[in-house]
Amino acid sequence: MLVFIEVADKINIMKTRNQRASSRKRLIIALIIIVILFVLAGLAYYLYQKKHQTKISPAPTPTITQLPKQPASNNGEKKPTTPNTVNDGTATDNNGQISEPISSSPSQWTSSASGLVTVKKPIAGEVVTNGFELAGTAKVSKLQYRLLDNEVGVISRGFINVVSGNFSVNVSFSPHSKAGRLDVFTTDDNGVESNEVQINVRF
Amino acid sequence: MSGFSLRTGKRGKVYVPLLVLLGVLLFSFIYAPKTEAASYNYTDFPMEDSVMRASNTMTASQIQNFLTEKGSGLAVFQDVEDCGSPSGSHYSYYTAYYHCGNTMSAAQIIYDAAQAYGINPQVLLATMQKEQSLITTPNPTSSQLNYAMGYGCPDSGGCGYAGFFNQVDNAAWQLRTDMELGAGNNWWGYAPSSYPCNGATRYYSAALKTGNNVTFYDDYGTGYTNFVMPNMATATLYCYTPHVYPGSSKQYYSGSYWFVYYFNRWFVSYSWQWMSQYAYTDQTKTTPKSLNGILPGERVYVGFTAKNTGNQTWSNTGANPVMVGTVSPQERNSIFYDGTWLSPTRPATLKEASVAPGQTGTFEFWLTIPDSPGGYNERFSLIANGTAWFNDVGLSYGIGVAPRIFSWQWMSQYAYTDQTKTTPKSLNGILPGERVYVGFTAKNTGNQTWSNTGANPVRVGTLSPLERSSQFADGSWIGNSRPATLKEASVAPGQTGTFEFWLTIPDSPGGYNERFGIVAEGLRWFNDVGLSYGIGVAPRIFSWQWMSQYAYTDQTKTTGVDLMNVHPGNKMYVGFTAKNTGNQTWSNTGANPVRVGTTSPLERTSVFAQDSGWLGPSRPATLKEASVAPGQTGTFEFWLTSPSTAGSYNERFNLLSEGRTWFNDLGLSYGIKSQ
Incomplete structure (x- = not known):
């Protein structure tokens, strides 16, 4: 037991x-x-x-909510004029074929906050002339750019194809002042802009 | 426990690959590229005058919401509505529309300017976007705002009219002024002659007015497009910005392209409301047609009416004609496609030349019913071709397709000697080589109309087995298994059709049961009713009876010759007549001509053939008559040349159907003594 x-x-x-x-x-x-x-x-x-x-573009300029008061033109008198438009230049798309030279220093490149768009040419503060190359890399299929003149606003704009992650266009424009800004961005079907890169340039 | 799984109590298995996959998905999310598509039509953009003048398309709050929705910096922008000095000549006019001296939102300024000059605020918004990207720029610069409408700031320099309000007010005024002056109206104290686009400039070839054929030039003087100005609204847009679309670098400015791009994208609205729909047997629209139980191959003329509930006038021509398109899914290739359609996804275009908002348009087209029986729900909608689909109101045609029935019933059959069908012909004891003209009538007991043309003509075909190569095939047949096509052009269900064709009797004697059926060629065989022709083929009989024979010195047959007393080398013209006692007509041509041949032995090389002009050493001659029917008498004549060797000869001959058979041997001979 x-x-x-x-x-x-x-x-x-x-x-x-x-x-x-x-x-x-x-x-x-x-x-x-x-x-x-x-x-x-x-x-x-x-x-x-x-x-x-890396290389995130500077914070956008604060939105202007009101400009200094402008007097009514000609005290409200009006006269037919033409043309009444700021001529927009356009761009020739190189379909991702970026030309040399290109800055090898990533610190000189500018990227969108999302990181999806990086502009390698031109670099901030660069003097650009008619026909300059706008180039870089992007993780989207299509971009838009607009070149602003500090005096008259938009002086060139267009679409940019992104091919194999690269983009390159030659931008035509006629400046009205000595400086301006280059915007590169994506748009949705409604035209709303995002992934914006802003680079100050000189003419 | 497997090498790739961990057991975690009752929670089951967690696979390592799953964790890796999660990681991959996480990285993919971070790096995932986004894509967008751009679509536009920039040429020949026809903005209607009524659309340009539609100042009430948006309220101020709607404009505000629009700016906010687009992420525009203008949504938070404001400016003073400065009407100038109260002593100004138009001050009182301004006070009727503006909040003079007050700071107002950009949306309110746009709305007020639209009201002041009777301009569609959507035109102002699209212009603002075209000139300065102001609708989509989140943080516009002062230069963009100061020249919001690009007004008074030509490429030649010397910009004026700075300030958001100034720009909107002056641009709205200018657009309406151009439209009125160009149309020949006085406006704001100006005469039509003040229209600023009254003649050619470096950018266009003629005054920008309705009906003018205008060529646009690039900055280097090269014409790049040409069209007739459809109306003053369109002309005004090009007067404001005299560039049609962008091209390659340094060629021409983007100009109005951006206006069209954004105006179309944001404000052009195509919508419709279903009003009625119908189906008829044909275009006369007299006999309605049910779409239930409809037969394959039938055509139905359908249509519907649609009320234009959008803000665009529909047109059936131009860059964006309004069409019917297939949906569910969009651009589906329809199985009801008819040859009259524009494409398998576009049945028809709007019937009316144009349909203004509020009016009703008509769309009509044919449907060709497909082969496969069953129920269908064929869905359509409208599309401004090349631009945009309309709202889908669910337009559909419910169609019940009945199965095709091809069937027939035997009515009669016959056989004649020939196509005149005057002399009936028995098919029993018929002779090889004869031709018989046969036929039958058939009642259409199916649901398909028979046709003798088109893709599926109705024909007679051989049966037992199907597609059998017939021994009775005649040269007139379509093929060895297709004797004939339906005689009538078409035979509707209930009607009777006729099929007629020749039979050529084959050589082999015997009894035949030649079976036929009806077939819709390329589609299917009809029911087999057992149609057959019983044919008794008699054997070929080639026989003859001796009637006479002779020998002359020559072909004139005037001087007889004594064949028992000839000399070597003598030539004699001999002959005989023969009665056709067989059942075959003799012929001296064709594949089997009737000839004289040597016998004893058969095909013997005759010593009398030399220098006699025979067909061969064993073939003295062919029947002289073209044809000799049974009971008639034929003639055979030929030369004999006495051989060099003297002696007695008994030269034997018989008749034969060349290539077929020898006749009965009657022992025909010519006894010849050469000395």
């Missing part, structure tokens, strides 16, 4: 050991999964930060 009880106790002890071992195993597996998830999340966060840290 005693022997029988001892055998039963041994079996119980073995069962308890087995149960403990099983619990430990589960704990280790759960820890491994948590570690893998942390590593993946960390890696994703690192890549995301790295991607969006």
